[in-house]
Amino acid sequence: xGEYGIGQSVSRFEDPRLLRGAGRxxxxxxxxxxTYAYFLRSPHAHATITAIDIAAAKAAPGVLAVLTEADVAAxxxxxxxxxxxxxxxxxxxxxxxxxxxLARGRVRFVGDPVALVVAETLAExxxxxxxxxxxxxxxxxxxxxAATVLPGAARVWDENPDNVSHIFETGNKAAADxxxxxxxxxxxxxxxxxxxxxxxxxxxxxIGSYDSSDERYTLHADVQYAHxxxxxxxxxxxxxxxxxxxxxxxxxxxxxxxxxxxxxxHRLVLWASKKIGRPVKWCCERSEAMMSDEHGRDVIAxxxxxxxxDGKFLGLRVHTISNVGAYLSxxxxxxxxxxxxxxxxxxxxxxxxYAHLTVAFSNSPATAPYRGAGRPEAxxxxxxxxxxxxxxxxxxxxxxxKKNLIPPAKLPYKTPLGGLNYDCGDxxxxxxxxxxxxxxxxxxxxxxxxxxxxxxxxxxIANAIERAAGPGAEYAELRFSTGGQATLLMGTIHQGQGxxxxxxxxxxxxxxxxxxxxxxxxxxxxxVAFGTGTNGSRSTVIGGTAxxxxxxxxxxxxxxxxxxxxxxxxxxxxxxxxxxxIPGTDRSLSLKEVARAAFAPNKLPKGMEPGLYETGTFSPxxxxxxxxxxxxxxxxDSETGQVTIERYSVVDDVGTVINPKxxxxxxxxxVAQGLGQVLMERVSYDPDxxxxxxxxxxxxxxxxxxxxxxxxxxxxxxxxKLNPLGAKGAGEAGTVGALPAAMLAILDxxxxxxxxxxxxxxTPDRVWHAIQAARPAA
Ligand code: MCN
Numbered sequence: 091x092g093e094y095g096i097g098q099s100v101s102r103f104e105d106p107r108l109l110r111g112a113g114r115x116x117x118x119x120x121x122x123x124x125t126y127a128y129f130l131r132s133p134h135a136h137a138t139i140t141a142i143d144i145a146a147a148k149a150a151p152g153v154l155a156v157l158t159e160a161d162v163a164a165x166x167x168x169x170x171x172x173x174x175x176x177x178x179x180x181x182x183x184x185x186x187x188x189x190x191x192l193a194r195g196r197v198r199f200v201g202d203p204v205a206l207v208v209a210e211t212l213a214e215x216x217x218x219x220x221x222x223x224x225x226x227x228x229x230x231x232x233x234x235x236a237a238t239v240l241p242g243a244a245r246v247w248d249e250n251p252d253n254v255s256h257i258f259e260t261g262n263k264a265a266a267d268x269x270x271x272x273x274x275x276x277x278x279x280x281x282x283x284x285x286x287x288x289x290x291x292x293x294x295x296x297i298g299s300y301d302s303s304d305e306r307y308t309l310h311a312d313v314q315y316a317h318x319x320x321x322x323x324x325x326x327x328x329x330x331x332x333x334x335x336x337x338x339x340x341x342x343x344x345x346x347x348x349x350x351x352x353x354x355x356h357r358l359v360l361w362a363s364k365k366i367g368r369p370v371k372w373c374c375e376r377s378e379a380m381m382s383d384e385h386g387r388d389v390i391a392x393x394x395x396x397x398x399x400d401g402k403f404l405g406l407r408v409h410t411i412s413n414v415g416a417y418l419s420x421x422x423x424x425x426x427x428x429x430x431x432x433x434x435x436x437x438x439x440x441x442x443x444y445a446h447l448t449v450a451f452s453n454s455p456a457t458a459p460y461r462g463a464g465r466p467e468a469x470x471x472x473x474x475x476x477x478x479x480x481x482x483x484x485x486x487x488x489x490x491x492k493k494n495l496i497p498p499a500k501l502p503y504k505t506p507l508g509g510l511n512y513d514c515g516d517x518x519x520x521x522x523x524x525x526x527x528x529x530x531x532x533x534x535x536x537x538x539x540x541x542x543x544x545x546x547x548x549x550x551i552a553n554a555i556e557r558a559a560g561p562g563a564e565y566a567e568l569r570f571s572t573g574g575q576a577t578l579l580m581g582t583i584h585q586g587q588g589x590x591x592x593x594x595x596x597x598x599x600x601x602x603x604x605x606x607x608x609x610x611x612x613x614x615x616x617x618v619a620f621g622t623g624t625n626g627s628r629s630t631v632i633g634g635t636a637x638x639x640x641x642x643x644x645x646x647x648x649x650x651x652x653x654x655x656x657x658x659x660x661x662x663x664x665x666x667x668x669x670x671x672i673p674g675t676d677r678s679l680s681l682k683e684v685a686r687a688a689f690a691p692n693k694l695p696k697g698m699e700p701g702l703y704e705t706g707t708f709s710p711x712x713x714x715x716x717x718x719x720x721x722x723x724x725x726x727d728s729e730t731g732q733v734t735i736e737r738y739s740v741v742d743d744v745g746t747v748i749n750p751k752x753x754x755x756x757x758x759x760x761v762a763q764g765l766g767q768v769l770m771e772r773v774s775y776d777p778d779x780x781x782x783x784x785x786x787x788x789x790x791x792x793x794x795x796x797x798x799x800x801x802x803x804x805x806x807x808x809x810x811k812l813n814p815l816g817a818k819g820a821g822e823a824g825t826v827g828a829l830p831a832a833m834l835a836i837l838d839x840x841x842x843x844x845x846x847x848x849x850x851x852x853t854p855d856r857v858w859h860a861i862q863a864a865r866p867a868a
Contacts (some may be wrong), residue, residue, distance in 0.1 A: 092667065093601040096815070099751035104590045114340040116295030119310045125154055126296070127359055127372040128215035130205040130222050131382060132197030135231035135780020136244065139195055139204070139424065143223040145682045147207060151215030151337035152365045155205045157358075159192040167191055167361060168327045169257040170352045170420040176256040176449075184256035184449075186418035187247060187457075191354045197226070198246060198416035200775075200782045201381030203354060208362050209371050209609045231453035232779030232841030235282075235390050235413040238450035246416050246451035255418055256427050258447040261507045266396075266444035269405025277479040281831075282849040283467045285413070285773040286387035286766075288460055288810040289792055290585075292343025294378040298359030300368040304666040307335045307360045312342045315581050315623025318351040320615045329359045337631055339613030346763070347383050347459035347625055352419050376475050377785045384423075385773055386460020389414040389430060389467050395475045401485050403494045406443040408434055408471060414449055415456040423456045424449065432510040436472040437517040437553045437717060438494045443506040451781045454773075459625060461763050465556035466829040473552045473830035487809035488525065510557060512715045515808050520741055521553055524719025525806055528739040531725065536736075547736070548839025554720060554827030557713035558819025560614060561633035564709075565620040566636035568597065568644055570702035570768075572689045574601065574682035578637065580612040581621020582629040587821060588752045589629060595748055596634045598817070600641035601681055603666025620707065627819025628715070630748055632708050635813045639706025647702060648684045654695040655679060655687060714810050714818035718742035720827035722760075726839040731858030733836055737764060739802040742823055745809045745849065746816035753820055754803045760824020761801050766793040768853050783858065791853070840864075 094100050107113065144156040167186040193202045205222050209215035232243035237243055238253045246253055255808040270276060297310040299635075313319050316337040322334040342349065359370040365521070374382070383679055389412050396405035412427035431445040476494075480487035495517045496503050503512040533549045540547035565581035578597055582589060590610040597608055624626075645665055652670035654662040656677050663670050671678035687693040688702035723737040742755055747753050768790035772782045784790040809816025829850075836852050837845070844864035848857075 091597065092602065094594055094595055094605050096687065096746065096748050098595065098749065100591055100595055100749055100750065100863055101595060102588045102591045104588065115292050115343055116297065116310055116312045116340065119297055119317070119340065120758065121297060121299055121369040124369045124371050125208050125366065126211055126215045127206055127208050127210040127362060128212065128219050129203045130207070130219045131378065132193065132200060132204055134197055134226050134228055135233065136229040137225060137226035138229060139193065139197065141225040142205065143285040144205065146221040147218040149400060150214065152210035153207060153218045154210065154826065155208040155362055156218065156222065157192070157362060157558050158204070158210065159190060159194045162191045165361065167357060168329060170326050171491065172324060172343050172418055172420055174390025174421045174424060178254060179257050180268055185250045186255060188419040189354050189417040191358055199491035199510045200780065206358055206362060208366055233452050233454050233775035233780050234777050235388055235411055235450065235452065236776070238413060238452045239411060239448060246453055250451065253451045255414060255449040255451060256299060257449070259445070260431050261444040262442060263444040265442035266405045266407050267443040268566050270286050270396045271405065273404050273705060274399040275397040276394055277475060277482055278394040279478050281391045281393065281471055283389045283470060284767065284850050285385050285457070286460065286771045287380055287383065287773050287790065288344065288346040288348040289387050290344030290346060291350070293374040293376055294349060294355070294383060294542040295373040295711050296355045297369060297371040298363040298760040300360060300364035302367070305334060308358055309335070309337045309360055311337065311339060311350055312354055313339055313351060314345045314349045314585060314625055316583060316613050316615050317581065317621040318623055319356060322351050323360065326824045337615045339583050341581065342585040345661040346461045347727070348386065348420055349585065350384060350458055352422055358579070360858050373861050376787070380785050380790060381782050384456050384458035385415070385454070386426070386457060387467060388457050393471050393475050393481050395485070397479060401483070401490050401493055403438055403440045404442065406435060406440050408445045410445070411448045411450055413452050413454065413457060415454045416451060417456055419456060423458050423793065426457065426459050426463040430467040432505065432507050432793055433465050433556060433851060434470055434472055434507055435505050437496055437555045438472065439496045440506060445507055454775060461760060462556065462825040463626065463820060464824065465826045466764060468555050469552065469826050470829045470833070477834050477837065489549065492518065492521065511712055512555070513712070513812055514810050515715060515743055517717060517718050520717060520743055520806055521719045523806055524721055524741040525551070525732070526680060527741050527802065528737065530721060536723065546728055546839040546842065548724050548726065548835040548837065550831040550833065550835030551724040552720045552827050552830035552834060554820060554823065555715055555717040556826045558627035558716050559710060560626055560628065560713040561710055562628065562632070563624050563707050564622050564628065564632035564636050565618065565705065565707045566633060566640045566642045567619065567705045568703065570685040571760060572686065575607045575609065576684040577609045577611055579618045580633055581618055581626045582633040585624065587629065587756065588749070590750050592630055592752060593633065593637050596637045597641055599646065600638060602666070603681060604775065607682065619705065627656060627821040629819065631708060631714055631813055631815070631817050631819055633771055634748065634815050634817060635708040636706035640704045641704065643704035644702060647704070648681060648688070650695060650698065651688055652679050652684050655684070655693060687755050710812055712812060714812055716742065716744045716818040716820055716823045718823060718827055722831040722835040724832070725837055726836065726837040726857065728861055731854035731856070731861065733769060733831065733857060735797065735799050735851050738799055740824065740827060741804045741806055743806050744790055744810050744823060745807050745818035747805050747807055748817060749806065753805065756820050757803050757824040758801050761828040762793065762798060762820060764825040765798060765832050766826025768829060768850050769793060770853055770854055772851050
């Protein structure tokens with residue numbers, strides 16, 4: 091595999107540049123004659139706009155434009171659309187309303203954009219925003235998920251009285267009902283998976299530039315999907331050919347699923363640029379991001395598990411309500427809602443299952459995929475339900491899990507919830523190794539030791555599985571230059587995952603080149619022919635396979651050239667470690683030499699087209715299924731409610747590991763995001779006024795390094811046959827297991843005090859109150 095090939099813990103090629111501060115993020119981009127945009131956003135959760143007076147703002151120093159929904163409508167800017175054919179309970183089509191760009195007559199959440207000011211400087215734009223007079227008539231609002239569907243709840247849309255956009259069902263209800271009818275035990279619970287926000291290091295930004303000479307829009311933005319943003323702008327918003335839009339994505343300081351393709355700011359800066367004839371730059375501020383970006387999760391679930399007398403699972407029924415915020419702009423806002431359903435059975439053999447999803451509106455920003463996009467929610471629900479079952483029925487939680495794991499012999503396994511086909515894996519072996527790696531056997535002694543110090547200790551074990559790298563094409567191109575170096579162009583977009591390193595490793599494995607001979611490019615729709623982008627832990631599997639395909643095509647052509655130059659038959663040429671050779675002789679040519687020759691027509695076989703550039707476009711037949719066993723131990727101080735993560739370990743199966751060091755970083759980061767949600771993070775709204783209570787880091791608690799312990803990670807790969815690399819997706823795996831593992835550890839610690847039900851976040855005051863509430867019962 092060589093020093094830089096697949097399986098090596100290569101240090102990231104991109105890091106020297108990033109660590110020296112030489113990264114190029116949106117805010118680093120400045121265009122000639124650039125102007126600055128600032129948004130006026132709604133201070134109300136729900137209100138009618140009765141009047142807007144922009145006269146004073148327009149006359150303010152430095153102001154170039156003050157734009158409202160009237161301008162959007164006059165210029166007939168389009169909107170995104172929902173395409174999925176979902177239905178409401180009565181069979182009528184789904185109810186959706188895309189965001190119009192700037193609020194139309196009503197504001198529907200705190201932060202809803204109302205007007206856009208463009209000025210010579212940011213300070214002038216901000217000052218002018220303060221001069222816009224808006225008269226609002228406040229309306230009742232609803233933000234709490236459970237409250238959205240209660241009779242009498244405030245209506246987010248007048249024409250949609252029950253706030254339900256649509257419902258979605260999967261599985262076999264009759265079979266599940268029959269399983270419950272025959273069950274010896276039924277365990278029921280209600281779980282709340284709170285609303286959180288990705289909190290990337292780099293808040294979003296967008297610079298729009300319109301070139302009237304070739305009637306082209308160029309957008310610089312930190313998005314996960316350059317080509318999809320381009321296509322959306324061209325097809326939905328401006329209704330022009332995609333060739334008239336260019337999207338450039340530089341370095342991205344975190345995306346986590348939330349830097350999507352439909353944000354209104356992208357279209358508005360381009361539109362404003364055309365109007366004023368100069369580039370328009372908008373960079374979001376932290377508090378603005380918290381109120382206007384898409385949020386994640388926000389699901390409540392009523393779940394029930396049917397078991398026979400021996401503890402074998404017979405059936406699962408789950409009803410969830412997903413809060414999608416005020417606007418449903420596209421299928422993207424729905425991905426996490428139904429994405430949670432398929433994996434509800436986890437790694438367990440449950441013969442009959444049925445899930446019912448209600449998608450509800452509220453006066454809040456849209457929700458959308460956030461690391462895991464529904465899968466952490468699903469595994470949280472099934473693992474908590476199993477734990478509740480073990481506790482209520484007096485069964486051993488480890489034995490109960492083991493008894494119900496899907497055995498390898500049953501793979502491939504189609505889950506009863508439809509659409510999922512676990513192709514490979516060894517769930518019992520992963521769990522067994524997970525228990526040993528987490529030293530579960532030593533837990534009792536550690537618990538006794540904690541107790542000596544007056545602390546409660548809890549153990550959480552969660553088996554995670556997720557669908558990753560689902561169908562959808564991805565693109566790679568290897569473009570050699572006349573000097574024999576190559577440029578690797580990718581349709582995916584890195585946001586911190588280390589794609590340059592990962593994809594170079596795959597190319598190096600195939601082509602045996604030196605890393606310095608490969609230049610990496612992503613994120614420019616004019617340079618890269620096609621791309622779907624980065625989400626759903628798809629880049630390594632799908633993009634990496636596309637690199638493999640392109641490299642194999644390079645070898646095919648280069649072998650022909652090498653044979654011609656070495657005056658040998660093609661069949662006599664072998665290619666290894668970057669060299670074409672004739673075995674048994676000392677005659678060989680490096681790929682670099684062959685690449686140079688490829689551009690010299692006189693050195694090529696007769697009739698061959700000069701040049702050496704090949705593409706690969708891969709579309710997998712189905713998802714991969716990374717899985718793992720997470721073991722977490724916490725200490726809880728019952729006097730203060732303080733929770734400390736004491737031990738955390740993961741044994742994962744992500745198939746072939748391309749880069750063990752980067753993979754560990756991914757699992758580590760994913761676990762940290764899961765722990766953050768369980769311990770402290772939460773977007774919260776005042777239930778009466780709908781005001782955002784967590785609009786800054788003073789109120790939205792982010793975990794620090796000190797909140798974690800070391801996270802031990804071990805890989806036990808079962809390579810998949812679904813792609814030539816044998817790889818499964820990995821970027822979200824850590825989060826999927828962390829949510830349940832951490833919460834189960836906390837509940838285990840609190841169980842002796844009689845706390846049976848508890849929802850995230852486990853902040854000290856909430857834990858303390860749960861302990862106080864349980865005390866009389868205990
Ligand atoms: N990897 C590996 N072997 C595998 C699979 C992955 O070595 N079999 C390593 C590779 O180094 C690869 C990385 O893990 O570059 C992530 O690979 P992959 O699972 O393909 O995920 P993507 O590259 O498609 O990234 C998306 C995924 C998602 S969906 C979220 S959300 C997320 C995540 O990645 N957002 C991130 N990780 C993030 N990490 C950072 N720093 N920033 C984000 O915004």
